[in-house]
Amino acid sequence: MESWADAGSDLFLEVTPGPGVRASLERALREAVRTGRLAAGSRLPSSRVLARDLGLARNTVADAYGQLVAEGWLTARQGSGTRVADQAEPGPPPPPRLLRRPDPGDPFELPGGLALPYNLRPGSPDLSLFPRGAWLAAARRALESAPHQALGYTDPQGTPELRRALAGSLARTRGVRTDPDLLVVCTGYTQAVGLLGRALAALGGRRIAVEALGFPDTRTGLRATGLAVERLPLDGHGARTDLLGRGTDAVLLTPAHQFPAGVPLHPDRRTAAVAWARSTGGVVVEDDYDGEFRYDRQPVGALQGLAPDHVVYAGTASKSLVPGLRLAWLAVPPPLLEAVVAEKRLADHHSPVLDQLTLAELIGSGGYDRQVRRARLHYRRRRDRLAAELARHAPDVAVTGIAAGLHAVLELPPRLADEEELTARAAEAGVALTGLDRFREADDPDRGRPALVVGYGTPPDHAFPGALERLCALLAPPR
């Protein structure tokens, strides 16, 4: 006679007799499936057999089976009886595909969070330099003078006050030729580049060339807009703008200080970029992320000043003040303006008004320029100190690139050629370092010389000497 055991599985089901017996049987069967005691695909005894084994009415078992079929735990097919459904696999379900975190591979992210005491990764200014007093005073003035109207939804391009202040300041300090009506205030350059990518795609753009070394989020962000991202090679004169062709619609450059290689764009390459844009109608995007910080000479003016009708200029407060402000700005050629503003409106309507008004006050009062001068001196001293200490302790490590910005590229001798191994060793010594390779795409066949990108601007003052000492100890040749 057929029984539960004859069906191939000897299964203990704890069923409480009485009025709730059907619900109890359902719970017991679900539990058996969930824990894997009833494997996917396995056949259950007929309702008649199970009812007899458990001492229940046949209808009770048939109803319980019916319920579990409806819920998807079991399947019932003519001729093959009742089976455990395939998708009712035991074990914890994998997370939904869309919720799995991709590995961002962010070179600015510290391994193990912010636990390392000495952070020499590039990308951040010294946060302790933020002019809290001046910002507070400017915020107070801004709020006191702002009409209620200013606190509502405002112009997606940004507040008129900030755009006026920026237009004047950018012309004076960076040679940018623009007008308040052509400026768009953004929530960081990160947003700005996404808006630009989408605007270019909306206008029919398909391909954008991006320097072979660069901030990975920028490439990822641009790809997400639907543009194809081409790799523009670099050499000692900066990006090979002489290679730009007709099939490319836009190019993204860091002319003042290539990020992260640290070279300026050679005058011939500046000319080539502008000539390409003029002859093809292409768009140049100039990321002037640290243009305020040049130590060996006056900063070279913005490329945008040469061809304001073809170059989108992008600036940010992330280096001159702090990244947490999330304030950046674009000077946009007129034909692109409407599309960029439309994207900004869709993204977040506009950037926070009070911070915009405060920055406008800070610029207008001269406080912003004072802060930039103070920061310039601060970072210049740090760079000089880094170069001097390395010359003393690790003379075969070369500090390359121009004296500018908040980071330096250290070319490594053959004894230190393994960037991954070196940065792992640094982490063990409490120092967060980034290898140059992290700024290259994985499929780039040109690996270049091994190097570190050292953010000497990143540590607060109290941590800088310790960070430098540990860096030198790591790089010094064995005695």
Ligand SMILES: Cc1ncc(COP(=O)(O)O)c(C=O)c1O
């Ligand atoms: C090359 C480059 N451009 C721009 C920025 C500024 O980005 P954001 O304004 O979003 O902080 C960074 C930040 O690290 C950068 O590395």
